[in-house]
Amino acid sequence: MDLYGFYTGSCFDAYTFLGARLTGEGAVFRTFAPAARRVSLIGAFRNWEEIPMEREWDGNFWSCTVPEARAGMGYKFRIYQGNGKVLDHCDPYGYRMELRPNTASILWDVDGYEFHDGDWMARRGAGLDRPVNLYELHAGAWQKPGPGPADWYDYEDLARRLIPYLQENGYTHVELMPLSEHPSDSSWGYQNTGFFSPTSRYGTPDQLKAFVDWCHQGGIGVVLDFVPVHFAVDDYALWNYDGTALYEYPHRDVGVSEWGSCNFMHSRGEVRSFLQSAAHFWLEKYHFDGLRMDAVRNLIYWQGDPARGENAGGISFLREMNRGLRERHPDVFLAAEDSSAHGGVTAPPEMGGMGFHYKWDMGWMNDTLAYFALPPEERGKHRGKLTFSMHYFHDERYLLPFSHDEVVHGKGSMLEKMPGTEEEKLDQLRALYLYLYTHPGKKLDFMGNDLAQPHEWGEDRGLEWSVLEDPRHGAYHRFRRDLNLVYRSWEPLWSWDYRPEGFSWAETDAEREDVFAFWRKGETGAMLALCRFSAGEEVPCTIPLPEGSAGLELVIASDWDFYGGATPSEERVFPAKDGAVTVTLPPCAARCYRLLKE
Structure with a gap:
C-alpha cells in the first residue's frame, strides 16, 4: 500500500x-x-x-x-x-x-480458495453488445430449507439449486443484493458493518467463492450490489471509530442519511481509499463480473436532493473510483442505481463523466408501471408514458429494471399492480414483459416476478413456489422462460441497444393510441415488436415492410394459448402483400416478429 x-x-x-x-x-x-x-x-x-x-x-x-x-x-x-x-x-x-x-x-486466508473459472474469465466482458438479462436475488429469500426467518441455504447449496434454474430459464447473470456483513436482516444488506466480509448468514468466504466459481463454470455471470454511500450506525463498526468522525461527517446535517445510517465523507482521501479498495477487493478476490452501485443520487447531490446542490466530493469519488476499477478490471461492468436527471453518468471519466457502463432507467420503470396501473380503457390517453423513454434513451446507456424496490413496502407484486381479474392481470403482465424484452436496454428482473408471485416478497420468507401448481401461473412461467430464450437467441434484440439505428418506430395503419409498433435492428436482421395494451375486440393492423422483405415470422406472442392466452399458435408466417403485412391484434397482447428477406 x-x-x-x-x-x-x-x-x-x-x-x-x-x-x-x-x-x-x-x-x-x-x-x-x-x-x-x-x-x-x-x-x-x-x-x-x-x-x-x-x-x-x-x-x-x-x-x-x-x-x-x-x-x-x-x-x-x-x-x-x-x-x-x-x-x-x-x-x-x-x-x-x-x-x-x-x-x-x-481471521481468514483470503487466498485459500482455488478458482476453476479460467475459461469464463478469459471471455467475459462488459456486455455492451451482448445480451444481458440479470436475475436479481436476495440470497436468503429465494428458496429456504425451513419455515424460520433464519433458515437459509448456504452459498454452495444455493448454487446447486440456483444455477440449473438460471440456465433453464435463459438468464445471463444473477445480481446478488448486498452480501457485505450487516447486523439487521431487515436492511437487506444495505447498512453494512463489514465492507470486506461476506455475510456469515450463508456460510464462509470460500463458499461464496465456490458460488461464483460454479456460476461461471455454468455460464452464468455474477454481479454484486455494492453500497458506497453509507454504513450502519452500530458502535462496534465504523462509527466514531477512533473517537472521531474518521469515516463519516462530523455534523448531522449531511452526516445522517434518510435511512438513519451514517453517510461516508467522500471528500476525505482515507475514506475513498477504503471504499475503492473494497470495490476492487470483491472484483479481484471473488471474481464478480460487475458491481451495481446503490443510491448514486445520494452521492451526486447532498442527501440526494438537487435543491441542496451537487456534492462535488461525491461526484469526483465516483469518477475516480470507476476510472481505477475500469483500468484494473476492463472486462467487468459498473451499473449505477441512479434516479437523478444528472448527465454524464455513463460517459467515460476521461470525458468528464462518472464512468459507469450502465445507468438504471428509473424514469422508464416509473412511467411504465404508472401506465399499466391504469384501467386498459384509459391507457390510450396516456400514450406518452411509453413513448417518452426513447426521447432521452441515447443520452446514457440505460438498463431497464424491475427491481426488489418495486415489489415491497405496500407497492404490491408485479401481478398485483395489474388491474382486472386474475386472468386479465396475467394477460397484461405477459404483454408488459414482452414489451420490456423488446425495448432497447439491458434487462434486470427481481426474483418472484418470473412466477407472477401473488404477493410482495419479504426477506424472512421464501418465494411462493407453490403458485406454479396453478396452471395459469405455470403457463406464465413457461412464457417467461421462452421470452428469455428468445431475447438471448435473436441478436437484433441486444447488439445495437446503444446505437440509434438499432431502434425505430414502425408505421401502422392502426390509428389507435393503444398500439405500439417498433423495429429492433442488428447485424443479422430486424425484429418487429407489436403491442396493444387496451381492452376490446381484435383490431387489424397493417405494417409496411422495408423493400426486399418477404414477410414476417411470429417468434413469440404473449397471447398464445399455451402461455395462458386465447390465440392458437399454428399461424407463424405472414407473407408480404403489396409491401406490407396485415395481422389482427387481440386486446392486452404483445408479439415479436422476425423480418423475412426475399
Whole structure:
C-alpha cells in the first residue's frame, strides 16, 4: 500500500496492508486509528486478553504480531479514545465476521480458495453488445430449507439449486443484493458493518467463492450490489471509530442519511481509499463480473436532493473510483442505481463523466408501471408514458429494471399492480414483459416476478413456489422462460441497444393510441415488436415492410394459448402483400416478429 495514495484517495489495495494477515508465523494485525490514545488487540488466540499494539509508519497506524493466531479465530480492536471512552470494534478491513448478533472479526486466508473459472474469465466482458438479462436475488429469500426467518441455504447449496434454474430459464447473470456483513436482516444488506466480509448468514468466504466459481463454470455471470454511500450506525463498526468522525461527517446535517445510517465523507482521501479498495477487493478476490452501485443520487447531490446542490466530493469519488476499477478490471461492468436527471453518468471519466457502463432507467420503470396501473380503457390517453423513454434513451446507456424496490413496502407484486381479474392481470403482465424484452436496454428482473408471485416478497420468507401448481401461473412461467430464450437467441434484440439505428418506430395503419409498433435492428436482421395494451375486440393492423422483405415470422406472442392466452399458435408466417403485412391484434397482447428477406 502506498501511504501517499492512501491519504490522497488514490489507493485501491489498502486491504493488503490493513486488517489481519496470516503469515507462516501467526498473523500481523493493523488498523488505522490516528486519534486513538491507545489500541489493543483482543482475540480467541489469547483468551480475549489485551495485546498492546504499537504505532507505526507516520503514527496513525497501529500494529502487532501474534504467533499463536490461526485462521478461524475471532478478534477485535479495543480503541482507547481521547475522551476516555473504550470501545471494542470489528476490523474495518476484516475478511470475515461472526454471525449476528455476535460482532467479532474472524481471521481468514483470503487466498485459500482455488478458482476453476479460467475459461469464463478469459471471455467475459462488459456486455455492451451482448445480451444481458440479470436475475436479481436476495440470497436468503429465494428458496429456504425451513419455515424460520433464519433458515437459509448456504452459498454452495444455493448454487446447486440456483444455477440449473438460471440456465433453464435463459438468464445471463444473477445480481446478488448486498452480501457485505450487516447486523439487521431487515436492511437487506444495505447498512453494512463489514465492507470486506461476506455475510456469515450463508456460510464462509470460500463458499461464496465456490458460488461464483460454479456460476461461471455454468455460464452464468455474477454481479454484486455494492453500497458506497453509507454504513450502519452500530458502535462496534465504523462509527466514531477512533473517537472521531474518521469515516463519516462530523455534523448531522449531511452526516445522517434518510435511512438513519451514517453517510461516508467522500471528500476525505482515507475514506475513498477504503471504499475503492473494497470495490476492487470483491472484483479481484471473488471474481464478480460487475458491481451495481446503490443510491448514486445520494452521492451526486447532498442527501440526494438537487435543491441542496451537487456534492462535488461525491461526484469526483465516483469518477475516480470507476476510472481505477475500469483500468484494473476492463472486462467487468459498473451499473449505477441512479434516479437523478444528472448527465454524464455513463460517459467515460476521461470525458468528464462518472464512468459507469450502465445507468438504471428509473424514469422508464416509473412511467411504465404508472401506465399499466391504469384501467386498459384509459391507457390510450396516456400514450406518452411509453413513448417518452426513447426521447432521452441515447443520452446514457440505460438498463431497464424491475427491481426488489418495486415489489415491497405496500407497492404490491408485479401481478398485483395489474388491474382486472386474475386472468386479465396475467394477460397484461405477459404483454408488459414482452414489451420490456423488446425495448432497447439491458434487462434486470427481481426474483418472484418470473412466477407472477401473488404477493410482495419479504426477506424472512421464501418465494411462493407453490403458485406454479396453478396452471395459469405455470403457463406464465413457461412464457417467461421462452421470452428469455428468445431475447438471448435473436441478436437484433441486444447488439445495437446503444446505437440509434438499432431502434425505430414502425408505421401502422392502426390509428389507435393503444398500439405500439417498433423495429429492433442488428447485424443479422430486424425484429418487429407489436403491442396493444387496451381492452376490446381484435383490431387489424397493417405494417409496411422495408423493400426486399418477404414477410414476417411470429417468434413469440404473449397471447398464445399455451402461455395462458386465447390465440392458437399454428399461424407463424405472414407473407408480404403489396409491401406490407396485415395481422389482427387481440386486446392486452404483445408479439415479436422476425423480418423475412426475399
